[in-house]
Amino acid sequence: MNERPNLNQAGFGNLAPAPKGLLARGDTSGRIRVVGRSVSVFYGEKQALIDVNIDILDKSVTAFIGPSGCGKSTFLRCLNRMNDFIDAARVTGSVEIDGVNIYDPEIDPVQLRARVGMVFQKPNPFPKSIYDNVAYGPRIHGLARTKSDMDEIVITSLEKAGLYKEVKDRILEAGTGLSGGQQQRLCIARAIAVNPEVILMDEPCSALDPIATARIEELIDELRQNFCIVIVTHSMQQAARVSQRTAFFHLGTLVEEGETSEIFTNPRQSRTQDYITGRFG
Amino acid sequence: MTDATLDTNVGSRLGVDWASEANARRLKKRYAANRRLQFYGLTAIALAIGLLGTLVSSLVVEGYKAFYQSKATLEIRLDPADIDPKNLADANYRRIFNTAIERYVPEAKTPAEKRQLSDIFSSEARYALRDYVLAHPEQIGQTIKLKVSLSDPFDQLEKGVIPRYVDALSSSETSRFEALAGRGLIEGRGADAAMKVSLSIDPQKVSSADIGAGRFRDIIADGLLATLGNPNAVGAAWPMLRDDVADVLKAYVIAHPDSIGQRLENFKLPLSPNYAALASGETPKVFNQRFASEKQFEWLDRLKAQGALSYPFASELLLNPTSRFPELAGLAGAIVGSFYALVVCFLISFPLGIAAAVYLEEFARRNRWTDLIEVNINNLAAVPSVVFGLLGLAVFLNSFGLPRSAPLVGGMVLALITLPTIIITTRAALKAVPPSVREAALGIGASKHQVVMHHVLPLAMPGIMTGVIIGLAHALGETAPLLLIGMNAFIPSIENIGLLEPATALPTQIYAWADSPERGFVARTSAAILVLLAFLVVMNGIAIFLRQRFERKW
CATH class of the missing domain: 1.10.3720.10 (MetI-like)
Structure with missing residues (x-):
């Protein structure tokens, strides 16, 4: 980890980031944080996800890969109950975070989403200032008692997201005025400002250019130190670069899940092999 | 992703000749349809804009006259004898105002003339005067200048909406007369203009013993009916004849007593002044009934010659509430x-x-x-x-x-x-x-x-x-x-x-x-x-x- 170049000086020389995930593959022995058991999702009559069982480790990056429509995003959205907002969607089975079933009627989905942050495919900062973007979460959850507390949370979050040095002179300007990559890092800062336990990322780099992608990937690798991260990606190279564990979804089922190196070099299932080698998808 | 080279000339492979006559026609038709659609759209837009423009311009043409108001600036002497300083509001401002305007028109002597004079000005004038005095009590004893609106007929007159004189005859009356003229029944010009009607001097209606008691109107009515053919036309013809037409006939019969029992071919019945003017090729005009007398025009012209009239923006339109009097009505x-x-x-x-x-x-x-x-x-x-x-x-x-x-x-x-x-x-x-x-x-x-x-x-x-x-x-x-x-x-x-x-x-x-x-x-x-x-x-x-x-x- 020591040889990592400073994010803010990386510039354009850092087009091809080192595959940190491969280097760091040894320490995947974190405790299990998220447990999915027999998770099925129905959109009306159609079953989009069939009986998924998975354990997701803390302080590591788990990548969900698979062709379009395979259910990986659907499963990701089960982890913070974003599927609640789709009238026709129905979830069965259980998802436990730290041993608590988040589909228990006593669980408040609003508080759950403060504990399970999410970063979306398209950067979606609020049309407000950079400061207000980051401060919004802590404000609605009452995490800061004073203005200086809030300032500290905002600055720390921006620093963790590797954005602070770039925006510190225009922190009160609109977040929508940033470049695409900066906007996405702002969204990450916004997600980590409420200090979640799990961060879900739904194809966070698909709308970004390669340089911005590289910076986000480095950031994800850094955040792994403190958070349990789940990332959905279409890019198998990205999965190989940033994740320690990989889950392959196909036609609504979880085909195979394991250490990223295993999945990419020695998959147990032939469907995984076919997808990884580009025979379909 | 086969290695086979793509056949670039797809058209010939499908048997389509892109350069053929039929294809050129098809292409032309397609563009024509395109142009037609654009034309319909443009026509619709032009029509809409045209109608809107018509609406707004007609409103402007009609309505701009309400945005200014004809006013007269009058000198009014505030006689201390007329105004009780302790009770300013109850003085007889109407009399003060009328006295002031009569000073401009000394020849208005009779009550009728005085009323015609005050009718030139808006009935609001006395209230405007009262309000002025209430606001400036220190001016009592002085002669002030006050701008008062003209009443509606004179305001409209100044704006050219209504004329001083109007056509005396309606277009249907004119055309009926011209039809008679077309039949050659009208002869002469000016005072000599007459309608030629054949009359039978019926001894039953005129006795030679007492010609003065003859029923000459009946004789003319019979003659008109015989000439014009129907009673409606006769009714319409009477106003064309001079009021004393029966006397003219009477005078003729007195002068020619032997005509009794005879038939007078093409007897010339004199025309009334309006129709006589029409027969002379003039358009007869009469004084506009909206006004009380022609003297009012004279008085108004005198005020105008003195430079007392002005046409400022009609703030009344926006600042006044509504009123029965158009010159005072506002929004x-x-x-x-x-x-x-x-x-x-x-x-x-x-x-x-x-x-x-x-x-x-x-x-x-x-x-x-x-x-x-x-x-x-x-x-x-x-x-x-x-x-x-x-x-x-x-x-x-x-x-x-x-x-x-x-x-x-x-x-x-x-x-x-x-x-x-x-x-x-x-x-x-x-x-x-x-x-x-x-x-x-x-x-x-x-x-x-x-x-x-x-x-x-x-x-x-x-x-x-x-x-x-x-x-x-x-x-x-x-x-x-x-x-x-x-x-x-x-x-x-x-x-x-x-x-x-x-x-x-x-x-x-x-x-x-x-x-x-x-x-x-x-x-x-x-x-x-x-x-x-x-x-x-x-x-x-x-x-x-x-x-x-x-x-x-x-």
């Missing part, structure tokens, strides 16, 4: 009434409309009930406004017992009319907020309420305000529902206008003025429509500004 009462009604309408429809739209768009589940509500709201937007007026009459006035003609009730009815519009536009504005903003807020644990209040509503607000303003502009122009709840009261004073007092509104004022017979109200009506249009343009302008300025920040 102030209607504008205030419309303002109160719109405020009530806004206060009701804005919160209700937004609440309903937010619930339906953000919270309600899609099911049969919400579908039913949605269909009904869309249909309500198409319900004729007069129906809402009836509803207001039945519910607000009869059931709730709210006061008739009040802006409060008017505003409530207008709110009913604008609610569907506001709900529909608000829902559209909420729908236009991208889902990514909602997801972002939900993703960090905002509750539904926080998502709506913190993110969706502020982003949708410009669109909502646009809809609300357009809805209010719509409400401003509504006439029928206000007529039904009686909000077309005659309000000659703006002091008492309140939410629960009788009031009138701009469109109903226009309606009332359009119904008034005085000539001045024609221009006043057009001017009032222009004022209403100006308000609508301003409101729509604000809506456009909001849309341009605040739309799509994300």
Whole structure:
């Protein structure tokens, strides 16, 4: 980890980031944080996800890969109950975070989403200032008692997201005025400002250019130190670069899940092999 | 991804010759259809713009005359003997004013002449004088200069709307006369002009013993009937003849007693002066009956020659309440009434409309009930406004017992009319907020309420305000529902206008003025429509500004 170049000086020389995930593959022995058991999702009559069982480790990056429509995003959205907002969607089975079933009627989905942050495919900062973007979460959850507390949370979050040095002179300007990559890092800062336990990322780099992608990937690798991260990606190279564990979804089922190196070099299932080698998808 | 080279000439492979005659024709037809469609569209737009231009220009041509007012600047001596300083308001200002104008026209001596003189000026003149004295009591004993409006006929005269002299004969009278002339029955010019009619001097009607007692009118009537053929034509022919036509015949028969029992071929009956003028090729004119006497013109011309007349901007149009006298009638009462009604309408429809739209768009589940509500709201937007007026009459006035003609009730009815519009536009504005903003807020644990209040509503607000303003502009122009709840009261004073007092509104004022017979109200009506249009343009302008300025920040 020591040889990592400073994010803010990386510039354009850092087009091809080192595959940190491969280097760091040894320490995947974190405790299990998220447990999915027999998770099925129905959109009306159609079953989009069939009986998924998975354990997701803390302080590591788990990548969900698979062709379009395979259910990986659907499963990701089960982890913070974003599927609640789709009238026709129905979830069965259980998802436990730290041993608590988040589909228990006593669980408040609003508080759950403060504990399970999410970063979306398209950067979606609020049309407000950079400061207000980051401060919004802590404000609605009452995490800061004073203005200086809030300032500290905002600055720390921006620093963790590797954005602070770039925006510190225009922190009160609109977040929508940033470049695409900066906007996405702002969204990450916004997600980590409420200090979640799990961060879900739904194809966070698909709308970004390669340089911005590289910076986000480095950031994800850094955040792994403190958070349990789940990332959905279409890019198998990205999965190989940033994740320690990989889950392959196909036609609504979880085909195979394991250490990223295993999945990419020695998959147990032939469907995984076919997808990884580009025979379909 | 085969290695086979693509056949670049697809056309020849399919047997299509792109260069063929048939293909060229097809292409030409396609472009022709394109041009035709464009032509239809352009025609429709040109027609719409043309009609709008016609409307506005006719309003301007008709209405600009109401934006200035003919006024006379008069010197008025405020005699201390006439005004009791302790009771300024009760002095006889009418007499003071009349004395002042009679000084300009010393020859007006008889009461009738004096009345004709004071008729030149607006009946408001004495109140204007009173108000001036109340405001400047120190001027008593001095001679002041006061600008007073001319009364409506003279104002219209100065504006060239009505003439001093009008055609004496209507076009049907003229054409009837010309038909007779065409039959060769009219002869001569000027005083000699006459109608040639063959008369039988019937001994039954004229006895040679007493020619003076002969029934010469009957003889002429018989002659006319024989010549013209039907009684209607005879009735129309009588006014063409001079009043003393029977005496002319009598004089002839007295001079020629042997004509009794004879037939007088082509006897020349003299024409009345108007028709004689027509026979001479002139257009006969008579004094305009709207005025009392020609002397008034002379007096007015004298004032004009002294430079006393001026034509300033008619501030009365905007600052006065309405009046029976067009030169005094203004829109102030209607504008205030419309303002109160719109405020009530806004206060009701804005919160209700937004609440309903937010619930339906953000919270309600899609099911049969919400579908039913949605269909009904869309249909309500198409319900004729007069129906809402009836509803207001039945519910607000009869059931709730709210006061008739009040802006409060008017505003409530207008709110009913604008609610569907506001709900529909608000829902559209909420729908236009991208889902990514909602997801972002939900993703960090905002509750539904926080998502709506913190993110969706502020982003949708410009669109909502646009809809609300357009809805209010719509409400401003509504006439029928206000007529039904009686909000077309005659309000000659703006002091008492309140939410629960009788009031009138701009469109109903226009309606009332359009119904008034005085000539001045024609221009006043057009001017009032222009004022209403100006308000609508301003409101729509604000809506456009909001849309341009605040739309799509994300």
